Amino acid sequence: MLKIEMKKINYTLILVLLACLALISCKKFLEKEPFGKTGKNTLFETVEGAKMAINGSYNSMLAYYKNEFAMYADITSDNLIKGNKASVLLPQFNFQSSSGDDALAVGDLWLHMYETLNNVNNILNAVPELKTKFPNQVKTLDSITGQALVMRAICHFDLSRVYAQPYNYTTDASHLGIPLLFKTPSPGQQVARNTVKETYDQVILDLKSALPFLQQHANGTVQTSISYQAALALLSRVYLYQGNWEQCVTYADQAIANTAYLLAGASNYKSTFLLKPSLTLKPEVIFQLTNTGLTNGGSSIPTVYSDSTGAQYSASAKLKSLFDPDDIRLTQMFTIPKKGENAGKYLTVKYADGTVTAINPPAIQVIRLSEVYLNRAEAKWNLQRYTEAANDIKTISQRAHPSRTIDITYSSNSDLYKQIAEERNRELCFENHRFFDIIRRKEPLQRGIDCNSNTCSLTYPNDKFVLPIPNKEVEANKAMKQNPGYN
């Protein structure tokens, strides 16, 4: 009897121990993942996760472009006048930005650019481990790395364009830039601003580092994602902004030399903007943001610029006067509604052809080949290679005047400079360049006779040429310095 009892006890003890062990050994037990969502660590356990993350980053970047950023440099420039319904970026149009505008562009742009940066940095920090884990997928991972590096450069560069004075604002670019981030800070962390020099150095470093990773896509044909040529083209832009003319020319040359991307002909110029992305139709676009799921509604760019009834801004007299009457960029690229709110106004068709529909998602051109020509023209002018500069703008102008032959004649070198600037605006208006071009050239802002902003002119230099850092950022981050002129 005693024996039986003892056996029972042993049996019981074993059971108890087993039960305890079972609980302890389940290490994974406490690593529970949500449903329909996943923790950062889990996402980056597979290459598929990294792919999804890069798509998510594009999606996030598109979000900040389509709602505000891609309109910023035109609305703040002399290119546009407002309509009755203007609301998007209206404080910026009037140069009345306030650091308290947390829910408006001041806060939105800041937040959403860093939101994209967070997504991008997560990828960059996760890829090295993935490479060791999946050696046979290194090529895919390299491509992801290259794209992410370029996206990081874009985020930093865009932030700097909006919140920091241009590179040449101080002689050594030692003025306030934006915080450069390679890893998302923790919630309580204090993040300080780097100088503009450090910002540009990092942007250039990221773009250059991306090149070897993107080499495999040298003839990339997916314009919606970042290719080798996109990195080259962006380098030409960043160097132009920096005033590093040689490097600008070097990278512009490389981008133009590549035959995968060619200027569109006059006959399919308009479709370059409006038709669904496809390289055969629009080889001119080097990188664009678009999404089949993208809706045109709300305050996004097609409504604000191109919807015959809903458009909030239209071309200013000053902009219209830049065009020859037979310039296809005037004749084809504007729609003039006959009735309603915007009757008689010049609305761009770069995002929608007068009506906004859910079909044919709009595309936002981040960089086109024609810009590279114009970058090169300006850089060459600064290198005093005037003829070459004239040739580059001739290429662009000729395409816009298919019915006649264009010759670039200039009375003086400064006249040529003016022509380069005008050609750039004719070609790239409504594509988020004009205001940035004005201030990097240290020009004053001078709006035209039909100016209906509270502010029609601003001299250079000017505190108002940059947005304030949002108050909420300064409150939460003691290391953050506000831009001069704002509180």
Next chain:
Amino acid sequence: MRLTIFLLIAGCLAVQASGYAQKVSLSVRNAGIESVCLNIKQQTGYFFLYDADVLKKSGKVSLELKNAELTEALKQLTAGKALDYKIIDKTVIISEAKNSTRVTQEDIIIKGTVKSKEAQGQANPSLPGVVVTVKGTKKATATNGEGAYTIQAPANGILIFSMVGYGTREIAINGNKIIDVVMAETASDLQEVIVTAYGTSERKENQIGSAFVVTNKDLENKPLDRIDRLLEGLVPGLQYGVQDGADNTSSARTRHQTRIRGEASFGASNEPLWVIDGVPLNTGNETNQILGVETSISPLTYLNPNDIESIVVLKDATATTIYGANGSNGVILITTKKGASGEKTLSYGFRGGLNLINNSRFHVLNANEYRELYKESYINNNALDQSKMPDLGTTNTDWYDVFFRTGVATNHNLSFSGAHKNTRYFVSGAYYNEKMIMMKNDVERLSGRINIDQKISNSIDLFLRVGASHNRNDIFNPGDSYYINRPIDSPYNPDGTYVDAFYNKLREAEYNDNTQKANVLNGNIGGTIKIFPGLTYTTTNGIDYKSVKENIYGSMFATSNKNEGKATFSKSRTIDWNSQHRLNYEKTIKEHDFSVLLGAEALSDDLSSGSLIGYGFEDDYIRNPNYAQRIQTTVGGSRKNSLSYYGQFRYTLSNKYSVLGSFRRDGSSDFGSDVKWATFNSVGASWTVSNEKFWNIKKIDFAKLKLSYGTNGNSRFGAYRSKGLYRFLENDTYNDQPGAVMYTGENPVLSWETTYIVNGGLSLGLFNRISMEIEFYRNITKGMLDKVEVTRTTGFNSIDQNIGSVKNSGIEMNLITQNIQKKDFEWTTKFNIAHNTNKILKLNNDNVKVLDKTIRVVGLDASSFYLVRWAGVDPRDGGPLWYDARGNITKTFDLANRVITKAATPDFFGGMTNTFQYKAFSLSSLFIYNVGGYAFSVLQRDSESDGRNLAAENQSRNLLDRWREPGDLSIIPKTVLGENADNGRNSTRFLHKKTSLRLQNISLNYNLSEKFLRQISLRRANVYLQADNVAFWTPYDTKKDYNDYRNSFNPYPQPLVLSFGVNVSL
């Protein structure tokens, strides 16, 4: 004198009588000796001589004799009595014994059982552990588990029954061999064993923790709709009410909350942890919201209150630490009924009642009042064209009558319990049905429970507890219609169709469907193994399963989904399982009592929900989203696992000194990798002073001091908040490729809130009639969770952080007095009172946070209001006046003039239960009171719009007291149609003091007499009348049919419920 004569005769006739061998058979209980003598006389033919007074004085006898010798019969008859007998010839002489013969009385063996008076009628009323002593000797024994005892004592001795908490009773033996005793509890009820966490228990006599017990007796004749409602007014420091921030207070289905000792958290749940038979119950998210369905119906409505044996509310650290990261808001343990060894019982109960909307409605203007006010307000607006005043018609509609009805509730409850050999069982089934006062709102609950305890061998016991219910809720939410619809509008056109000039919710009531069906199962299976004496292993494996299906159809004939129809089919399923393994060791060595617990527990919560919404139907009969033109699907869910280890050690010396220590180590998948694990500890001690030898204060029969300190946590603030989370929605794709976008910021150092609890107490028992328990506590919650603004360079506006600390401290008292205890009349009062203060000790970077109407400032109550002060009405022009920040009167409303004023926390609150018992009747009443504290009435703000909203909405009847002409002293400004926007902005005008007294429940019960019941073969039967929400008083009562705090708080009326019930058991 008569005796002398008898004796003389006896002496003369002295003859030996032993030769007769007459047999006697007798079976009497509590019979008079004289009658027994007569009986024997009839059987034997012997004459009896006795003094009738002496026999009467000697009391009653119980005899069981079969063919006994006469001498044996007489011996037994006189045993234990002060009587002698002599047989002379054929005569028996019974006389008073002389002193000398008493001493020679033989010891007899006495058996009996001791029962508790309070437990009468329950399955097992026996009292174990009652000490039985023979008076004047050292002879003693104690009752066993079944309350039985056996003791040898002189037949004429006296037995003393004593038990702490039940006082003592002395009973003369009088030769009785069977003495059954019923003992009544003294007020302190010290023997009560309070079963707390994980099979541990404390005796009230030396309880250290704060564990308040509500027994099934306390729950009798109380509402049956939801369990949390039952605790209000009974448990000191517990508050029950409408959920903070609930957005549908006008609905019949608004969410409710339970708070124990105030609120400690901003971002996490403040709801206590509900545990049923050891298995945690998922009551929804942080704000009791059920994810995945439109209407949150509390899982606490899915349980049958009749199945509850007891509810224990744990409040201090020693009691809650062992629940670790979920324990800081208190823990409520619900134990369901078990079968008891003893008799089989079959019980049936019925209750039927009417719910009357009564006077608790919000009073709005009737049509004539409305027309008058409208006209006046119209004229007061100079901007309006006075010639174009609209025609206000002659209609008079009472919208309360339109939407509300008399509710009907019925409940049937059948249960069967008992024991068979090694099996104890409790089986119940119940059907509850309520037609609520709001039209188209019906509740149906079909519930069942099987609880089985099975003894497998001497060392193994198994148990099974399963409760399941099917719940059907028909829902219609009228929104604000019942009080804002204008009385001059009719719901119907003359042809009987619905008027559509306004949002006529009646149309929706008729055409739309909204039904929620929930199938719920909670239960556990497990067993205990006695490894060696004192050491047991217990495993409990439980599940809390809920499957809620919601079918909503928005008709194409209803206003909201016109010409299209919208069908929503949602399903929400929760499977929470839990597996516990523990070792309990108990040992008593002389005066040392030890108990040790070690255990481990794994928990898993899995919630999944999905909904299918279809828009566009061919006709209104299809109602199936599958056939809709457009279909939208959403899927969601969350999962969480946690793992815990815990232990407890308890030691009591001589029933005087006790110490207790507990710990728990918790790991949760919700938390960051750095803080995945947390440990909580507590220690406590108690000193039962009255058990000391030196204690000689007779009037204080019991005195105990206790103190405990420890920590517990609050991890309930939604899953995965620490992790950087990516989602993959359709919106996150990029050019048809799936995309993942991060949508919550990462905070790897995010941790649970920790509450540091000090709890002390004094328990007193006075005159065996009064029990008083005073507790004081100080809970400091550190690492409070909330969303905090962060540097946007993280990519987010705000991220969850541990941001500050808050202190809740207070004092609670529970008092039980047995005011009158007569044979036929008893009066008992249970009274409790609680006072809590709340104070923010620390906030992130000392940031003041202004919320909608309140403000969070270090040093103040977290519920402090931050409002512009109302200064009344300008008697000159009827305009509103406010105070500016400096205290000067101003005519302009400016948010900059907000000041910190009053807080929601009451000064004190509690409840009082009085029970009167007269013979078979008992009357019980529950009062709930609240003194101090303020509440902001959104309802009043919107319905006293001073003409602003009058064109579209009916108004509070209080507007009848508006300012009309210069010189009027009024509290309501001049009404101006379409204007007065500032009047309706948040100010102290709409702040109410919450002081109130409610008669919450009253019941009259009649127990049918046992004699009568025996005739119809019933063991127990009672009938009762019950009323709930009977009366409500505030010291600020306004005129009749005006609105005061009572009805300005929530628009949905609290119905007066009148019920009749009957219970019978076999």
